[in-house]
Amino acid sequence: MTALLGPAEIRGLAAELDVRPTKKLGQNFVHDPNTVRRIVELSKVTPDDHVLEIGPGLGSLTLGLLASGARVTAVEIDPVLAGRLPATVEERAPEARGRCTVLTLDALKLRGADLADEPTHLVANLPYNVAVPVVLHLLAELPSLAHGLVMVQTEVADRMAAGPGSRTYGVPSVKIAWYGRARKVAPVPRAVFWPVPNVDSALVGFERSAEPVSDADRDEVFAVVDAAFAQRRKTLRAALSSWAGSGERAEAILRAAGIDPRTRGEQLGVADFAKIAQGKALPPL
Numbered sequence: 001m002t003a004l005l006g007p008a009e010i011r012g013l014a015a016e017l018d019v020r021p022t023k024k025l026g027q028n029f030v031h032d033p034n035t036v037r038r039i040v041e042l043s044k045v046t047p048d049d050h051v052l053e054i055g056p057g058l059g060s061l062t063l064g065l066l067a068s069g070a071r072v073t074a075v076e077i078d079p080v081l082a083g084r085l086p087a088t089v090e091e092r093a094p095e096a097r098g099r100c101t102v103l104t105l106d107a108l109k110l111r112g113a114d115l116a117d118e119p120t121h122l123v124a125n126l127p128y129n130v131a132v133p134v135v136l137h138l139l140a141e142l143p144s145l146a147h148g149l150v151m152v153q154t155e156v157a158d159r160m161a162a163g164p165g166s167r168t169y170g171v172p173s174v175k176i177a178w179y180g181r182a183r184k185v186a187p188v189p190r191a192v193f194w195p196v197p198n199v200d201s202a203l204v205g206f207e208r209s210a211e212p213v214s215d216a217d218r219d220e221v222f223a224v225v226d227a228a229f230a231q232r233r234k235t236l237r238a239a240l241s242s243w244a245g246s247g248e249r250a251e252a253i254l255r256a257a258g259i260d261p262r263t264r265g266e267q268l269g270v271a272d273f274a275k276i277a278q279g280k281a282l283p284p285l
């Protein structure tokens, strides 16, 4: 039986390692076993799954994931935390021996070749300040990641899951939609963390689409998205003029894509951005 980590165990481990949690690395550790059980349940991982966990920290979520019977690869940037994790697993989940691999790495530099085999699920309580870049990097780098459940700051959860026309719709929403569908699953109160963060959190679920949105070049689509939202209040004609080479050329590309040049980026879906990106290959004016 896996013994999850409660407040006393988290404090005990932190004292043993002389851990002073840093904001820079988003080090807020979950010290509530009920929250861990809930995340694992919502993630729907099974013993057949290989879970990638980013930022295992002291191991709260890692132990919960191992209790589900899944295999876990945990990627932690902090060598002190990563160094202690195998012993924590051995002490508290001896039945999971051989199912947990710990890598001391920056998740933003993780490559498929670093992993023994392909993970199916991303389940993580992500460091706040790099949550979106980490998710986008992993979706691009690991095509096998079909499902995700990540805990992020509430505002980031809103941005990740927003659709066109919504106030929170922006670059993260469109780029994530390129890969699949994100939705906000549940709020998480700040009291479940030690130290208590000064923001609220929420869980975001993700399902990768079976079919790509478009055969447009992803980097070109993302360049259009970045340009469209860099000047959010401008019309697309104006916002895309330097990407296209001129305002006239931006207008021609937008018209060819069937999009009114006076539209703003916040009104378009990811498939529209893909159509615009493909227009760059149109013959010059």
Ligand code: SAM
Pocket (backbone or CB within 6 Å): 025, 026, 027, 028, 029, 030, 031, 054, 055, 056, 057, 058, 059, 060, 061, 062, 075, 076, 077, 078, 081, 105, 106, 107, 108, 124, 125, 126, 127, 128, 130
């Ligand atoms: N999963 C643990 C929990 O739920 O208690 C800890 C979560 S804490 C919010 C985020 C963790 O991510 C910390 O352990 C931190 O050291 C780690 N981290 C921060 N930046 C990282 C990065 N770029 N790559 C991998 N881990 C990172």
